[in-house]
Amino acid sequence: MDVFGVESLIQMIELRGLEKSFGSIQALFGLDLSIPRGCLYGLLGPNGAGKTSTIRIITTLLAPDSGSVVVNGVDALKEPCIVRNQLGYVAQEVAIDKILTGRELLELQADLYHLSQSKKIERITFMIQRLDMDSWIDRRCGTYSGGMRRRLDLAAGLLHEPELLVLDEPTVGLDLESRKIVWELLRELKSKGITILLSSHYLEEIEIMADRMAILDRGRVIAEGTPDQLKDELGGDHVTLRVREFSDEKESMQVRDVLDNIDGVKQIVVNRSQGFSLNLVVEGETVLPKLREELTKADFPIFALSQSRPSLDDVYLQATGMTLMDAELAIAGQRDSKLEAKKGMR
Numbered sequence: 001m002d003v004f005g006v007e008s009l010i011q012m013i014e015l016r017g018l019e020k021s022f023g024s025i026q027a028l029f030g031l032d033l034s035i036p037r038g039c040l041y042g043l044l045g046p047n048g049a050g051k052t053s054t055i056r057i058i059t060t061l062l063a064p065d066s067g068s069v070v071v072n073g074v075d076a077l078k079e080p081c082i083v084r085n086q087l088g089y090v091a092q093e094v095a096i097d098k099i100l101t102g103r104e105l106l107e108l109q110a111d112l113y114h115l116s117q118s119k120k121i122e123r124i125t126f127m128i129q130r131l132d133m134d135s136w137i138d139r140r141c142g143t144y145s146g147g148m149r150r151r152l153d154l155a156a157g158l159l160h161e162p163e164l165l166v167l168d169e170p171t172v173g174l175d176l177e178s179r180k181i182v183w184e185l186l187r188e189l190k191s192k193g194i195t196i197l198l199s200s201h202y203l204e205e206i207e208i209m210a211d212r213m214a215i216l217d218r219g220r221v222i223a224e225g226t227p228d229q230l231k232d233e234l235g236g237d238h239v240t241l242r243v244r245e246f247s248d249e250k251e252s253m254q255v256r257d258v259l260d261n262i263d264g265v266k267q268i269v270v271n272r273s274q275g276f277s278l279n280l281v282v283e284g285e286t287v288l289p290k291l292r293e294e295l296t297k298a299d300f301p302i303f304a305l306s307q308s309r310p311s312l313d314d315v316y317l318q319a320t321g322m323t324l325m326d327a328e329l330a331i332a333g334q335r336d337s338k339l340e341a342k343k344g345m346r
């Protein structure tokens with residue numbers, strides 16, 4: 001039995017207090033995460049949240065500034081080689097060789113894992129067939145589409161039959177067909193007891209695939225549980241409504257005031273990415289008629305209203321006060337203004 005006790009029998013990955021900075025940019029702020037064995041675990045967050053940094057630390061490619069990393073009962077900071085042999089990793093961006101064919105690349109990878117000659121042939125044949133790569137595997141990688149490259153990465157990560165598979169945004173930019181092939185394979189691997197950690201900034205992907213999940217925001221875990229638990233914890237229904245355009249900030253505040261004074265309105269967000277829509281969380285039967293009445297009275301009649309059970313986006317909204325899409329826009333905006341500032345300094 002290892003030094004980490006019973007927890008490491010239950011958890012495949014245990015991260016405690018991870019801190020990581022890149023120069024003046026702090027990427028992780030004391031991140032804690034436990035990923036149970038046999039689970040398909042989703043790491044959801046906007047670009048820049050710290051998903052890749054976390055995954056690179058788990059896969060021993062990046063050292064944290066502080067904190068502990070235990071993978072499959074092994075201290076990954078002390079025994080990185082053992083950990084590396086136990087996991088398969090599919091990186092977010094891979095610079096694959098353009099001259100080699102896909103098959104040659106898989107052969108190279110099998111040699112890196114020290115597979116025997118017979119095992120090597122068996123596994124490569126199996127992966128080519130399983131990921132439907134037969135018709136193009138002997139072409140040079142330089143000619144592959146994004147979907148083909150991703151499938152090849154996945155095959156390479158699975159050659160040595162790892163107990164843990166870690167994938168960083170595996171379906172970004174993939175066509176639907178390739179995406180379905182990846183999802184199907186992940187489900188099959190899970191049914192065989194393999195633990196899978198999958199990062200994504202697609203809500204739908206995590207919602208469809210994950211048994212458990214964490215939402216990452218600015219280097220911290222802000223919510224953790226099964227997707228259903230996270231949604232149930234929110235309580236209440238999600239309401240989106242449109243009113244006429246606000247002519248100024250004062251009118252926006254006025255609408256807020258009206259909503260604030262209605263019993264059962266639990267959360268109010270003015271959604272910038274979708275024009276003049278308001279996102280509310282409401283609880284109770286009487287709220288909707290009251291909303292209509294009070295907003296009409298205040299000269300903001302409702303043009304459109306939709307009501308739904310909470311989604312993962314609402315979970316994110318509740319935790320951060322922003323939709324996932326607005327978070328991405330804000331991060332892209334910060335990046336653009338930094339670039340502008342740099343240009344200005346020249």
Ligand SMILES: Nc1ncnc2c1ncn2[C@@H]1O[C@H](COP(=O)(O)OP(=O)(O)O)[C@@H](O)[C@H]1O
Nearest residue numbers: 022025027045046047048049050051052053054
């Ligand atoms: N090698 C690096 N050098 C400088 N900053 C980095 C580096 N890697 C990541 N960062 C920064 O750390 C933060 C988290 O990035 P990352 O872990 O890639 O997030 P995600 O994968 O969720 O998009 C971002 O602000 C990013 O710009």
Ligand SMILES: [Mg+2]
Nearest residue numbers: 051052092168
């Ligand atoms: Mg990333």
